[in-house]
Amino acid sequence: MSQPSAYQALTASFTRLHRYGHLAAMVSWDQATMMPPKSNDARAAAQAELQVLMHATLTAPALAVQLQQAEQEPLDTLQRASLREMRRAWQQANLLPASLVEAQALAGARCEHAWRSQRPANDWAGFLENFREVVQLSRQEARLLAEAQGCSPYDALMEKYEPGMRSVDIDRIFSAVKQWLPGLISAVMDKQSHEHVLPPQGSFPVEQQRQLGLSVMKLLGFDFDAGRLDVSVHPFCGGVPEDVRITTRYREDDFMQSLMGIIHETGHARYEQGLPHALLHLPVGQARSMGIHESQSLSFEMQLGRNPAFLALIAPLIRQHLGEQPAFAADNLALLYSRVRPGFIRVDADELCYPAHIILRYEIEKALIEGEIEAEDIPALWDEKMQAYLGVDTRGNYRQGCLQDIHWTDGSFGYFPSYTLGAMYAAQYFAVMRRGMPDLDQRIAAGDLSAVTDWLQQHIWSQASQYSTAELIEQATGEALNPEYFRAHLQARYLG
């Protein structure tokens, strides 16, 4: 019997990591959906221990040798891509000392847990006490990653979520958006001021909303034998590809946000459920990036979900679960779901205002990580930018201001640009789909969602991480990321 190759040895290590990742994903889901408060310290300690273990597995000296040796082995194209992704995961881990990884896990868990009660209490001062440590540790992380990768600290963090993307690119894209977005928002609000829209008349009991959500998930092809829908304060898509756990939150006076939130998370979920099963244990079999991930949720929420053809399709489901009322006519639902109204909350934002929320967060977190501002400067900057970009006054309103998102609580700086990149990728996919299927809206209205999901399965989900984001977009759409598709989509939907 011959020795296992270095590539085979690496496969064994990454399979082990995949299983540890399964444990980490499930207890994180539990923490956000099920866990009672007094368990927090024990859970945080167990999660930190697991992070240390995963870090130790990725930093074992043998891996460095095996990665070198595997480069010399006769590998096929898929194995080469697999090796590249292994190396990427290895580098991310090996640039950071275990003590920092553990300190970040602990500080993040503490800050996030306290935030769950500080946010409703509007307690910025209390939050700041934990948050300063999170920022300080993230800066350490960013500095270490940046020195090794030869990029800026913020770019080094963004690399974790959207490999290959740089803030010079984001700056260019976002400054263009800032040129045309305010004008577009006011033109649309002006146009909509003449529209007659019927508001839905509540209340809408939680159980009925849940049943509606489940039926829309079913329509969208969510596999309930490989996933669940639950409730959490901050909706997310978690779990593992074999068992995708999405969450939402319900308000009895408004079903619309929760329903669209479920459609958003179902987009994430179908990406995970559509990844190639034979590769799930390896980095190459995992989702490409968070930008691509958001492009799936936003394909579902924005491109599909707010499309009048889709709303006509689900209008009967809404009436079935929530009862008949004039507001549930398909035309009125389309007006409701395209309503542009600047507001406080990112996750509740309409399609047009959303990029403004992202640009604001991007600018603040970049300055924070680069050391240009400190944590205590955030509220003033938040107020200023909300006023400038959306004309909204957030002074003293931390709850609906800078305390609203979970991302910063555990140090996930560099993630936010993924949302708007995702919206842009999604607009580009649908432009290509429409080119090949001019009757796309008729198909959607007729319930043939496979027109959309087959395309995504073929071009995105089944590709996993075999290609870089840039290659994936090029192969799927025939060109590089082109933000013009996003602008054209918004123009057509809101002023067309």
Next chain:
Amino acid sequence: MSQPSAYQALTASFTRLHRYGHLAAMVSWDQATMMPPKSNDARAAAQAELQVLMHATLTAPALAVQLQQAEQEPLDTLQRASLREMRRAWQQANLLPASLVEAQALAGARCEHAWRSQRPANDWAGFLENFREVVQLSRQEARLLAEAQGCSPYDALMEKYEPGMRSVDIDRIFSAVKQWLPGLISAVMDKQSHEHVLPPQGSFPVEQQRQLGLSVMKLLGFDFDAGRLDVSVHPFCGGVPEDVRITTRYREDDFMQSLMGIIHETGHARYEQGLPHALLHLPVGQARSMGIHESQSLSFEMQLGRNPAFLALIAPLIRQHLGEQPAFAADNLALLYSRVRPGFIRVDADELCYPAHIILRYEIEKALIEGEIEAEDIPALWDEKMQAYLGVDTRGNYRQGCLQDIHWTDGSFGYFPSYTLGAMYAAQYFAVMRRGMPDLDQRIAAGDLSAVTDWLQQHIWSQASQYSTAELIEQATGEALNPEYFRAHLQARYLG
């Protein structure tokens, strides 16, 4: 700075193990309550990986050295007890090769998962295919443990659940029970044939039963900030002491079993929640044994729960949640919950028939592990013993016969005696309590459950594993296990 002592080094390793155990407990709970079916293979692989890791942690060569060195260190009484329990955990693990541990985890998960659908399908033949491997691996385990510990294979397995107990003791205790139990059962059934009992009129919606269960848990002092109630096919108490997860199952045509099941699991839960917090990370801070654990659940279910004084206390809660009806009068509830009726299902058995279910399982599993019978012999033996002990015909009825319990599916042989030992310990506790508090029943009826729970907290929960089971019972009750208290309790309650 001085070197950390060997005892300190051991403490660090066992703290790590405690955190891994947290992960294992939570994903096991999730598997039984939340997990969708297609996740089974990925979950089983992740759980097996974690078992291997825990086993590797316990078998690290340094531990053997540290255990030796710590014996020579100046330790206080508690540290000595702690060291003894560390050594016990270490021995259990070091007698088994990692390959066997992994094979057992995988075979057990496969068998248990398939059983979840095979049981309702009455599919003994299908079950047998997986079960043969479980038995074969458990025999290997038993043989390895027995050789090292100088006891019989079955005793070696029982040692995992009730350290110090031997089958020669169990044989003596159970053969005495077999002498008086059948006569007692018929005398009680004869007496009860003259009683007039009103059956409850259902149905009882699940959500109302759940609310009733929650209110009784609250009355019993369950800490909802450190635990939850959920649903599973086979009710259990899982999770960790900081976060105790109990489950039940509901039938709309019968609330009585579910309610008493919740009271049973709440007994387990309060033991866990009452363990000394400062010691939870060490073996000495954990529950003493499964026999002692069952003595808590049965103190709650049998001694307290079926006590007419307690039923008078909760009768108003039952009426509040399930509506008024004559059957919910306190006297009638006492008759209902003391009804003796031989039946198929262990977990639904009344207090008198329960020991017969246990003796049957004990005799079969002992013969199976000792190699006197094979897995395929179980149904015939089951039929014969159910007929002999309870006069019940189970032929061909695997679903309500030998397929009913989860214990054998994952190889938990040696556990069953714990239930009847627990019932006997519980009877002994209450005899002692009554000696000190002749007005115990009046206190209970008045809602003063602290009379019971303070005694258990002081004598059992707070003691954790500082003493052996025999010492614990001796200190708590002033004498060794004395099955006569159990017999006297049954006589008094059912013929008194």
